[in-house]
Amino acid sequence: MSHPLHAPEPVVPPDGGLGPSLRRRHRFDLAYDGTDFSGWAVQPGLRTVCGVLVDALSTVLREPVAVTVAGRTDAGVHATGQVAHADLPADLDPEWLVRRLARLLPPDVRVRAVRPVPDAFDARFGALRRHYRYRVATAPHGAEPLRARDTVAWPFPVDVDALNAASALLLGEHDFAAFCKRREGATTVRALQELRWSVDDERVVTAAVAADAFCHSMVRSLVGALLDVGRGRRALDWPAGLLRRGERASEVPVAPAHGLTLVAVDYPPDADLAARAEQTRHVRSPAVPPPPVNSA
Structure with missing residues (x-):
């Protein structure tokens, strides 16, 4: 008989067992040691950060999951502040997902936080x-x-x-x-x-x-x-x-x-997310650069 303190966490379907749920965009904050990864992007036959993450998410949520990342790091490059987004069941408990991923993911990649964000949030195109x-x-x-x-x-x-x-x-x-x-x-x-x-x-x-x-x-x-x-x-x-x-x-x-x-x-602030994503999608040409980083 297992000790109560070590009892396995119950597997709760993301929709609570009530059938298909509405979708909501979620932000992921990630960290990883890139040493043993062939970069972020999925590549057939190679171990990649996105491949490992998507496999874990699909296993936990029991459905395919598509992830968009802020920056596709190359093979061997690390991250302590990577950001990604995915559209997940609206009634998902983010803390539950973080705990489940902590058990399933390998030790060289961690999902530090998951939280709902506006639909206009785009990890890639919305970044300043x-x-x-x-x-x-x-x-x-x-x-x-x-x-x-x-x-x-x-x-x-x-x-x-x-x-x-x-x-x-x-x-x-x-x-x-x-x-x-x-x-x-x-x-x-x-x-x-x-x-x-x-x-x-x-x-x-x-x-x-x-x-x-x-x-x-x-x-x-x-x-x-x-x-x-x-x-x-x-x-x-x-x-x-x-x-x-x-x-x-x-x-x-x-x-x-x-x-x-x-x-x-x-x-940017939530109110400016859609405008920023639209601006970034346009092909870059020389113009006034974004505001400088405050080094204070």
Whole structure:
């Protein structure tokens, strides 16, 4: 006989057993260690974050579930502040779902919270900006063991002042084609709102990067180019000079994936969600960039 404290939680159908229910949009806040994932997007035969999440949701809710994410992270990239949405039964208990997913999901992906949101909420198109952090360990011994999966060991000196000077020249709305892997039909115009570097007492240099959106490999390419400046291989104005190109710059190194983490996604007030999503769906062209990140 099982102890009452360890009695299994009853499996309650999402509709309470009353038949099909109305749908309501729900927001998911997620975190994951990307080391053992082949990125976010579902790929046949590969372990992906979305694949694992959708499988778990479909098992718990006993129906197919479609999930839309704020940013499709690449293989090896982590997240502490990923956001997604899905349309689920309106009478679903979000706390119940979080508990059920905690039992079913593997330990390298967690759904931290689920909550109902307006139907106009779109995790992808409604976002104002995405925030990333890139961690580089410059100590002679490399990254600390407990952070080795999200911190790149960098064997060269890094001039943080040079990094920040070069980064400042990249801020604003530009065509970042030189730093992106182009995708057919996709624009490479982005509004880079934040790019600054800091160093902590453990000799970890961290880049804080924010933009309205990022094209494929953009953050890692920016970091790779700037680290070449920080180690003295390139001039301060070299990364900004690449903005004049209309295609990928082959000489730009792509920094390793595991140093990168998506830490937050910003959204407008509920009243502005529909307008923001509609605006984002239009093809980007040079215009006035969104308001800068408040660094205070």
